[in-house]
Amino acid sequence: MSKVVVLTGAGGVLCSTLAKALAEQGHKIAVLDLKLEAAEQVAKEIESAGGTAMGVMANVLEKASLEDAKSKINAAYGTVDILVNGAGGNHPLGTTSNPFLEEEDLKNTTEGFKTFFDLDSKGIEFVFNLNFIGTLLPTQVFAKDMIGKKGCSVLNISSMNAFTPLTKIPAYSGAKAAVSNFTQWLSVHFSKVGIRVNALAPGFFLTDQNRTLLTNTDGSLTQRGQQIIDQTPMGRYGVPEDLISTTLYLCDEASSFVTGVVIPIDGGFSAYSGV
Ligand SMILES: NC(=O)c1ccc[n+]([C@@H]2O[C@H](COP(=O)([O-])OP(=O)(O)OC[C@H]3O[C@@H](n4cnc5c(N)ncnc54)[C@H](O)[C@@H]3O)[C@@H](O)[C@H]2O)c1
Ligand SMILES: O=C(O)[C@@H](O)[C@@H](O)[C@H](O)[C@H](O)CO
DSSP states (O other), X not given: OOOEEEEETTTSHHHHHHHHHHHHXXXXXXXXXXXXXXXXXXXXXXXXXXXXXXXXXXXXXXXXXXXXXXXXXXXXXXXXXXXXXXXXXXXXXXXXXXXXXOGGGGGOXXXXXXXXXXXXXXXXXXXXXXIIIHHHHHHHHHGGGGTTOSSEEEEEXXXXXXXXXXXXXXXXXXXXXXXXXXXXXXXXXXXXXXXXXXXXXXXXXXXXXXXXXXXXTTSOBOHHHHHHHHXXXXXXXXXXXXXXXXXXXXXXXXXXXXXXXXXXXXXXXXXXXOO
């Protein structure tokens, strides 16, 4: 059955792939992004492939902007059935320079060098808000449409760092832990109104939000990038297509008794102790 699917951050690498895969199922797709041009481009590609899609500008941190997007979607396609909360990511402002604090770090005067003590609360706030509030607000706006309908669900995007924090990125780790926790909380809260709530926990996929952590300017892997490959039993980064089948499953009636789960898609990263 054709559904109305809203994906936030769908101008980006991972969720544009998910938007296209959901379009291939015959669903009507609302491609939301802060960058209108990116959203419109993805919608155009879906339409050229024979699907139905509209690109809409929406800031996941502003309720008014989301309400405005919702009016456009409702007018074009009717009420929403599925929400994929894809907008999110890390930011250098919530990142320490080194994985471990050493005493001499406190004397390091190199421009831009940041220890835990230098982290700016504004940077931490930005990352927390983008990932957590940016999941909560769109759910408040779009899940209202789902009440009283059958086959509706919300899919959040968590991360590896929600299970065990990754070095250097306390804000992003904490924010994604909050997303996983919220997924469980909301699945219980919505259980009586028939809205399922689940999450993907992707492993490591090379995209814009982590490019500077994983690759040097010449495209070679950073030490951290190599360490990730070494800690991934399957020995590679994920490609966006790795996320498709789990997304289709969680957004489909095939998973009608599945709610509150966070599924790792990580080549074994979260199962591996490194020994
Ligand atoms: N790439 C990975 O390895 C990885 C791993 C685990 C989880 N994730 C998560 O997957 C999701 C998709 O990220 P991606 O890797 O495709 O990154 P991406 O940077 O390619 O895409 C993110 C998109 O979100 C949009 N966006 C940013 N702020 C926004 C806002 N305020 N309102 C609306 N849209 C906004 C950006 O414009 C961008 O198009 C994110 O939640 C990210 O945290 C990524
Ligand atoms: O090295 C890192 O911290 C990054 O690559 C992460 O942002 C990563 O992409 C994921 O979020 C982990 O699941």
